[in-house]
Amino acid sequence: MHNILVLGGTIEATRLVAALAAAGLATTLSYAGRVERPKPQPVPVRVGGFGGATGLASYLRAHAITHLIDATHPFAAQISRNALHAAQATGTPLMALTRPPWTAQRGDRWHNVPDIAGAVAALTGPPQRILLALGRMHLAAFAQQPQHHYLLRLVDPPEARPPLPDHHIILDRGPFDAASDTALIREHRIELVVSKNAGGSGAQAKLVAARALGLPVLMIDRPALPARHETHDIRAAIDWLIA
Ligand code: NAP
Numbered sequence: 035m036h037n038i039l040v041l042g043g044t045i046e047a048t049r050l051v052a053a054l055a056a057a058g059l060a061t062t063l064s065y066a067g068r069v070e071r072p073k074p075q076p077v078p079v080r081v082g083g084f085g086g087a088t089g090l091a092s093y094l095r096a097h098a099i100t101h102l103i104d105a106t107h108p109f110a111a112q113i114s115r116n117a118l119h120a121a122q123a124t125g126t127p128l129m130a131l132t133r134p135p136w137t138a139q140r141g142d143r144w145h146n147v148p149d150i151a152g153a154v155a156a157l158t159g160p161p162q163r164i165l166l167a168l169g170r171m172h173l174a175a176f177a178q179q180p181q182h183h184y185l186l187r188l189v190d191p192p193e194a195r196p197p198l199p200d201h202h203i204i205l206d207r208g209p210f211d212a213a214s215d216t217a218l219i220r221e222h223r224i225e226l227v228v229s230k231n232a233g234g235s236g237a238q239a240k241l242v243a244a245r246a247l248g249l250p251v252l253m254i255d256r257p258a259l260p261a262r263h264e265t266h267d268i269r270a271a272i273d274w275l276i277a
Pocket of ligand 1: 064084086090106110230
């Protein structure tokens with residue numbers, strides 16, 4: 035009997051649980067609770083942190099979870115580390131379902147930085163009009179570079195006014211397409227795009243638009259994680275579950 039826990043918050047997790055529900059495999063989807071109105075799902079959903087790796091291990095034991103799938107965002111490194119530790123501590127088989135990172139193509143003008151702090155440091159200099167499509171958790175760091183105009187694209191309205199003196203907020207949860215992102219960049223006279231290397235198709239449109247318009251991109255590389263059992267393919271994840 036399967037009793038699968040999927041750590042989600044991504045489109046891959048949503049697609050995976052749809053496939054698991056269709057296959058009749060008992061599954062619970064876990065959200066951190068960052069998004070206010072998550073979309074309805076075909077499996078039971080639980081919301082909120084577990085209380086670190088120890089709390090996750092307790093959850094795995096208490097709910098007799100047979101398989102753990104970490105389908106969280108590549109920048110959600112803490113929960114992925116916790117998943118590894120909890121899986122080891124409880125002997126629960128773990129698979130990570132991830133997306134391959136984006137790679138620069140001909141015409142791209144990417145400047146890679148290792149993390150958010152690196153992106154903030156790279157913005158030293160005269161004022162620019164910047165598309166900052168990073169999510170509301172990371173906005174405060176950019177207060178160190180208050181000279182820029184920041185166009186912020188967010189899923190939910192921020193709880194407090196972002197500490198960026200010159201900003202404009204657009205609320206949209208995507209997925210986005212290159213034509214509308216090109217129009218957005220033109221309309222707001224954007225000169226630089228700041229992006230995390232999330233991978234996947236839903237957020238790639240801004241990079242396609244930047245390439246088409248010859249704009250530079252400040253690309254924040256992914257946090258490093260220990261080696262783990264990993265696939266980019268939902269079918270492979272299901273094969274692993276039923277093997
Ligand atoms: P994080 O830094 O890795 O995790 C911080 C804490 O949030 C974790 O220690 C855990 O709390 C809780 N948490 C994270 N994901 C969870 C989940 N799926 N279910 C239950 N608890 C979870 O994560 P984050 O960067 O804040 O991202 C939070 C969520 O948003 C993730 O689920 C991720 O898939 C999604 N997301 C993140 C990004 C991004 O850029 N970081 C983008 C899109 C979506 P406890 O220690 O208390 O268990």
